[in-house]
Amino acid sequence: MLETMSGSQFPSTDEHVVETPFKNLRNLLLTAIVLLVVAAVAYTAWWYWLASEVRMHVDDWVDAMQQDGRSAAYGDLTIAGYPGALAIRLERINTADTPGGWGARIPALTAIMQPWDITRIDGAVVGPVVLDLTRGAAPGRYTIAADTNIVRFDREGGGRVRIDVAGLEAIRDGVAHPLAAENVTATLIRGSLPVYGRGTLEARNVNLPPEMYSAFGGHIAYAKVTAEATGARLPPGIDAESLRNWAADGGAVDIKALEISHGVLGLNGEGTMALDGDLQPIGAFTANISGFNDAVDALVKAGAARPQDGALAKVVLGVLAKSPPGGGPKVVSLPLSLQDRRLSVGPIPLITMKRILWE
Numbered sequence: 001m002l003e004t005m006s007g008s009q010f011p012s013t014d015e016h017v018v019e020t021p022f023k024n025l026r027n028l029l030l031t032a033i034v035l036l037v038v039a040a041v042a043y044t045a046w047w048y049w050l051a052s053e054v055r056m057h058v059d060d061w062v063d064a065m066q067q068d069g070r071s072a073a074y075g076d077l078t079i080a081g082y083p084g085a086l087a088i089r090l091e092r093i094n095t096a097d098t099p100g101g102w103g104a105r106i107p108a109l110t111a112i113m114q115p116w117d118i119t120r121i122d123g124a125v126v127g128p129v130v131l132d133l134t135r136g137a138a139p140g141r142y143t144i145a146a147d148t149n150i151v152r153f154d155r156e157g158g159g160r161v162r163i164d165v166a167g168l169e170a171i172r173d174g175v176a177h178p179l180a181a182e183n184v185t186a187t188l189i190r191g192s193l194p195v196y197g198r199g200t201l202e203a204r205n206v207n208l209p210p211e212m213y214s215a216f217g218g219h220i221a222y223a224k225v226t227a228e229a230t231g232a233r234l235p236p237g238i239d240a241e242s243l244r245n246w247a248a249d250g251g252a253v254d255i256k257a258l259e260i261s262h263g264v265l266g267l268n269g270e271g272t273m274a275l276d277g278d279l280q281p282i283g284a285f286t287a288n289i290s291g292f293n294d295a296v297d298a299l300v301k302a303g304a305a306r307p308q309d310g311a312l313a314k315v316v317l318g319v320l321a322k323s324p325p326g327g328g329p330k331v332v333s334l335p336l337s338l339q340d341r342r343l344s345v346g347p348i349p350l351i352t353m354k355r356i357l358w359e
Contacts, residue, residue, distance in 0.1 A: 043083070047115050051079040054088055054113070068236065070097040086113045088123075100237025101135025101358075111151075121153045135238050137356045140172040159190035177209035197229040215302035216263030216295065226257040240279060240358040247275040255285065264294035271336070279358050285336040290329050292317045304351050313345055 058077060065072035075092030088111040096103030111123030128145035147167025154160040163186045171178035182205035189198040206220040232249035235242035252274040259268040271285025289295070293314055300310035321330035337344050343351040 043115070047082055047086070050086060050113070050115060050118065054079060054086065058090065065095060069099065071095065086115065087111075088113065096132070097237050100239045100242065101133060101139070102238065103132040105130040119155045123151045123153070124149050125151065135240075135358050137354070138172075139357075140174070142170050142172050144168070144170045161188045162186070171209075175209055175211065179207070179209055179212065181206045191229075195228045195230055196233050198227070199229075200224070200226045214262065215298045215304045216265050219263065221261040222259065223262070224257065224259045225255065228254045228256060230254055238358070243275060243279055243358060247279070251275075255283075258285075258287075264291040264298060266290035269336070273338070276339075280341055280356060281338060283338040285338075286333065287336050288331050288333050289317075290331045292321070292332055299351065305349075309349060316346065 055077060058074070062072045062074070072093075072095040074090055074094070076089075077091075078089045079086055081087035089108060090111075091108045093106040093109065094104075106125060106127075106129050108126035109123060110126060111121050113121045125146075127149075128143050131142040131144060133139045133142070146165045146169070148165070150164045152162045154162075163184075165184045166182070168181040168184050169178045170180075181203050183203065185200075185202045187200045191197050202224040203220065204222055206223065208214075208218040208220070210218065212218070230252055232246050232251035235246035235251070252272055255269075255271045255273060257268070257270060260266070267287055267289050269285050269287030271283055271287075273281055273283035276282045296305070296310045296313050296317070299305040300307050305313075317332045317334070320334060321332040323330050334345055338353075341353045341355060342349050343353065
């Protein structure tokens with residue numbers, strides 16, 4: 001009886017030790033393969049959905065531009081790189097705002113977007129870019145090229161764009177010499193009430209064409225400005241009507257930081273700018289200025305300031321100037337104002353600026 005039960009009811013040791021582990025391993029492998037196939041299908045669907053979204057957003061941008069009275073068109077849009085990052089190339093981009101006074105032709109834009117991080121896009125402009133301006137202080141056709149450029153778009157915080165350019169050259173048709181800069185960095189951050197936007201522009205070793213020389217020469221060693229748009233939403237264009245409505249709604253630009261090293265002039269300060277009824281800039285600033293005596297002499301020599309005004313300014317500035325705690329050239333802290341196209345140091349007018357034509 002015991003022999004019969006042990007032989008018929010209990011499986012042998014070999015059945016437990018040999019067959020069961022192989023079955024478990026096979027099931028595990030089959031499960032892993034199924035999961036990998038599902039993941040691959042899901043990732044492929046995700047990748048191609050992102051590609052379709054890119055195309056849709058580009059077409060939506062064209063439609064939005066046209067609905068706003070602007071023009072926009074492009075040639076080819078290619079998206080490659082599967083299964084890695086989306087490599088996007090948009091060619092022959094033409095956009096313009098005729099009433100706003102500008103138009104641009106861009107040979108191509110390239111961009112890289114990672115499927116696992118769609119909040120950031122890194123790209124570049126394939127130049128040269130042709131920019132047409134028919135409004136503003138310096139209308140004309142400009143050809144803009146650079147040795148290298150990087151454009152980064154980040155959706156976090158409402159949207160941020162950063163542009164880094166090296167070896168920049170911009171030349172206007174009919175002008176023999178270009179404006180050149182060793183490095184230029186621009187950052188734009190979208191905002192809302194009360195700050196509708198924030199921008200920073202920084203440039204190093206800028207060489208101006210002769211027709212743009214100031215009283216301090218044609219070389220700007222360093223310039224940086226950080227500004228915030230407040231009071232009203234940014235104007236939709238740079239035409240007279242848009243700017244007039246923006247100014248009437250209380251639009252202004254707060255200069256949070258301004259730093260310039262230009263010839264003998266060294267300046268850093270802050271202030272606020274707006275537009276008057278004639279759409280000319282007005283503003284009030286506080287500034288720390290070094291090299292002020294040489295700067296005033298340069299203004300007088302260039303005919304930008306009258307000799308009597310320059311002499312009075314030097315006397316006043318000399319009284320107000322103080323040596324910095326660490327030593328070095330004296331620095332004067334004083335208010336600057338811009339009104340009726342005239343830049344004044346306190347009550348003393350120094351420079352009369354050219355009228356800006358918006359129409």
